[in-house]
Amino acid sequence: MRTLSLALRNLLRNRRRWLTTLFAMGIGAVTILIFGGYSTDITYGLQTGYVLRGGHLQVQRKDYFLYGTGNPAAYGIAGYQRVIDVVKRDPVLSPMMKVVTPTISLGGIAGNFNAGVSRTVIGAGVVVEDRNRMRQWNDYNLPIRIGPSPLTGTREDSIVVGNGVARVLELCEPLGVPNCSKKTKIDKPSGPDAPADIAALAALEARPAAPKDEARIELLAANVHGAPNVASLRAVKAERQGFKELDDMFIGMHLTQAQRLLYGAEKPQATAVVIQLAHTRQIPAAKARLAELLATSLKDEPLEVQDFEALNPFYGQAIGMFAAIFGFMAVLIGAIVIFTVGNTMSMAVVERTTEIGTLRAIGLRRSGIRNLFVCEGLLLGLIGAVSGIAVALDAVAGVGCGGRQRLSQSRGHRPDLHDPDQPLVHGRVRLQRRRARKGRLEHAASRAAPGLRRVPHFRGQHARPDHAAQRFSLCHLDRRLHEVPGPDGYAAS
Numbered sequence: 001m002r003t004l005s006l007a008l009r010n011l012l013r014n015r016r017r018w019l020t021t022l023f024a025m026g027i028g029a030v031t032i033l034i035f036g037g038y039s040t041d042i043t044y045g046l047q048t049g050y051v052l053r054g055g056h057l058q059v060q061r062k063d064y065f066l067y068g069t070g071n072p073a074a075y076g077i078a079g080y081q082r083v084i085d086v087v088k089r090d091p092v093l094s095p096m097m098k099v100v101t102p103t104i105s106l107g108g109i110a111g112n113f114n115a116g117v118s119r120t121v122i123g124a125g126v127v128v129e130d131r132n133r134m135r136q137w138n139d140y141n142l143p144i145r146i147g148p149s150p151l152t153g154t155r156e157d158s159i160v161v162g163n164g165v166a167r168v169l170e171l172c173e174p175l176g177v178p179n180c181s182k183k184t185k186i187d188k189p190s191g192p193d194a195p196a197d198i199a200a201l202a203a204l205e206a207r208p209a210a211p212k213d214e215a216r217i218e219l220l221a222a223n224v225h226g227a228p229n230v231a232s233l234r235a236v237k238a239e240r241q242g243f244k245e246l247d248d249m250f251i252g253m254h255l256t257q258a259q260r261l262l263y264g265a266e267k268p269q270a271t272a273v274v275i276q277l278a279h280t281r282q283i284p285a286a287k288a289r290l291a292e293l294l295a296t297s298l299k300d301e302p303l304e305v306q307d308f309e310a311l312n313p314f315y316g317q318a319i320g321m322f323a324a325i326f327g328f329m330a331v332l333i334g335a336i337v338i339f340t341v342g343n344t345m346s347m348a349v350v351e352r353t354t355e356i357g358t359l360r361a362i363g364l365r366r367s368g369i370r371n372l373f374v375c376e377g378l379l380l381g382l383i384g385a386v387s388g389i390a391v392a393l394d395a396v397a398g399v400g401c402g403g404r405q406r407l408s409q410s411r412g413h414r415p416d417l418h419d420p421d422q423p424l425v426h427g428r429v430r431l432q433r434r435r436a437r438k439g440r441l442e443h444a445a446s447r448a449a450p451g452l453r454r455v456p457h458f459r460g461q462h463a464r465p466d467h468a469a470q471r472f473s474l475c476h477l478d479r480r481l482h483e484v485p486g487p488d489g490y491a492a493s
Contacts, residue, residue: 003368007375010348021344022384028333029388030395035329037396039322044140046315047280049242050308052135052146055099055274056283057290058311059083062302064271065310072105073224073262076269079301083273086297092289096282098137101130102270104258108221110161110251112169119168123219123251125258128152134276149252150237156254159217159233164248166215166238174215175238219251221261229261283307345377 011018061068064075077083080102087093087100104125111118128151135146150160163180166172172180215235223229233253241247259268277286290305309316349356356369 003371003375004379007372007379010352010372010376011379014348014351017344017347018380021340021380022387024340025337025381025384026388026391028337029385030392031333032330033389033392034395035326037392039326042322043319044142046318047308048138048140048142048144050312050315051137051139051276051280054308054311055134055276056280056308057275057277057286058306059087059273059275059290059294059303060271060306062304065304065306068105068271069107072107072271073222073269076104076224076262076271077273077301077303078267078269080270080273083298083303086293087273087275087290090289090293093286093293096277096279096286097275098278099130099134099274099276101127101134101274102255102272103127103274104255104262104269104271106221106258106262108219108261110165110169110217110219112171112217115170117169119165120249121165121219121251122246122249123221123253123258123261125253125255126151127255128154134274137276139279150239151252151254154236154254155234156257157231157233158236158254159219159257160252161217161235161238162241162247162250163238164244165251166235168248169217171215171217171235171238175235177238219261223262223264224266229264231257231261233257341377341380344380345373348376349373 059077061075061077064072068075084100084102087097106123106125108121108123109118110121126149128149132148132152135148138144151158161169161171161175163177166175166177167180171177217233217235219231219233221229221231241250255270256268259270263269275286275290277283287305287307294303294305359369360366
């Protein structure tokens with residue numbers, strides 16, 4: 001205990017040097033903690049986005065992940081409903097799972113023939129009710145709220161398209177897509193007109209034009225046998241998908257409609273069974289149990305399990321990038337702090353050479369002197385770490401309050417200016433309380449000492465109390481403040 005007391009007194013001897021060292025340590029701790037929290041927040045945000053869209057795990061036909069994008073229909077799971085039933089009834093997996101649902105992927109060409117435009121697209125068939133339950137997953141309590149799918153309560157021929165698809169197919173106006181610029185007109189290639197009989201036949205086979213307020217497209221896809229299949233679909237909404245590449249090609253539809261396009265009158269299949277767990281940390285246990293089921297109960301079909309990290313390589317790349325940046329910053333800041341602390345302790349030792357000799361002369365051992373300097377370093381590190389953590393927590397709380405406030409304003413909610421719990425109102429409430437206390441103080445002073453009067457404040461002047469007020473004790477005034485009600489009728493608490 002005496003060693004700690006001496007170490008603390010030695011720290012206070014040269015305050016400027018120790019404060020400079022503490023400042024460097026605090027800045028280093030704040031930087032590492034804030035950037036580490038930012039990196040973690042980015043990780044949780046990316047993970048939540050991928051889990052909301054594709055779940056934690058997917059049961060697929062073997063080699064679908066490597067070769068299935070070229071011909072998804074050839075890698076369908078014929079008994080996908082049996083897979084779902086087995087997974088749901090398993091006593092080990094059922095407590096972990098939140099949603100188990102089939103999905104189907106397809107590729108094709110979407111066209112708006114009223115405008116004479118088309119493009120290649122990637123379609124996804126989903127069970128809307130299951131997807132709505134998947135959208136409610138928020139394991140990390142992030143400030144995000146996603147509403148139900150636009151396909152909720154719609155007919156089977158309804159679809160959702162990406163903003164890029166709506167822009168290319170010139171569906172921005174009926175779908176209400178904002179900031180959708182019109183493309184520059186391109187001169188059509190000139191050539192001879194079609195024969196009259198061919199033009200008449202085309203006019204007879206042409207469908208009636210859709211109303212301007214309705215967005216319809218024709219989707220051409222190849223079925224399981226390679227034959228073309230066409231469906232007329234009604235777009236109900238355009239949604240931004242996050243990535244431009246996906247936004248320019250995405251079409252979401254009902255599972256039954258996608259199965260009808262790919263398999264027609266044959267037995268419907270699914271390209272994957274999506275499994276969303278209650279918590280991300282359950283992935284290893286769930287994946288191991290699924291491997292056991294695929295080797296026993298579900299060994300009739302060649303199936304495999306893929307997690308969301310394997311299905312989304314960008315997630316691993318982003319996490320690796322942030323880990324590398326954070327590691328570099330931590331090493332750099334740690335080296336600077338160690339150099340600063342070492343320099344400070346070395347100067348402290350050199351300056352106290354005489355004291356060290358005196359202590360040795362009176363019988364103090366080397367270990368005692370060493371323990372004294374070690375305690376100084378430990379106290380310095382402890383104070384720097386605590387101050388850095390406190391500042392970092394305060395900064396993170398401020399950033400969090402500002403983020404929540406901006407998020408609520410972006411959703412159309414305005415803060416209640418009379419609610420002291422609101423982050424932006426907190427400062428205003430404190431100012432009002434300070435002004436009220438000042439008013440009560442002046443009121444109590446005027447009643448206790450009638451000679452105390454306040455001169456109006458002008459530039460270069462200050463409030464000047466009378467001579468009688470100068471003799472008034474501040475302690476007595478503070479005591480009287482708790483006894484005399486203020487101008488608002490309430491006594492100070």
